Amino acid sequence: MTSTAKVQKPTMTEIQEWIVAYLAQLLEIEPEEVDVTVPLDSYGLDSSAAIGLTGDLEDWLGYEIDPTVIYDYPTVEALSEHLSSLA
Numbered sequence: 001m002t003s004t005a006k007v008q009k010p011t012m013t014e015i016q017e018w019i020v021a022y023l024a025q026l027l028e029i030e031p032e033e034v035d036v037t038v039p040l041d042s043y044g045l046d047s048s049a050a051i052g053l054t055g056d057l058e059d060w061l062g063y064e065i066d067p068t069v070i071y072d073y074p075t076v077e078a079l080s081e082h083l084s085s086l087a
Contacts, residue, residue, distance in 0.1 A: 010061065012084035018060060019076050022053060036076035045070075057083070 010018070016036060024031040027043055034043075045053070047067075054067045063086065073079040 010084065012080045015057075015061075015083050016076055016080035019053070019057070019080060022056065023076070026053075034076065036080075039074040040070055040076065040079075041074065061086075 020031050020034045020036065023029075023034050023040075023043060026049065027034075040050075050070045051067045054065045054069060058065050061083065065083070069082065070079065073082045
């Protein structure tokens, strides 16, 4: 018998929480210090950090993410909303 259960994709909130935790760890700050409405580049993320973030997001979400997505959706809030609409 085959299973028809579909793997539930993360919600916008879950994606946002993951990104906040990732940034907090990367920047060595408390998650509460990450403002989801502030552009990511204001946290001093360089291109290699952006690629690392999108690569780790790909691994977690299970689908490919273009590293330039951070420039199209520059805040945690916008990026989370976009990613939750994919896959």
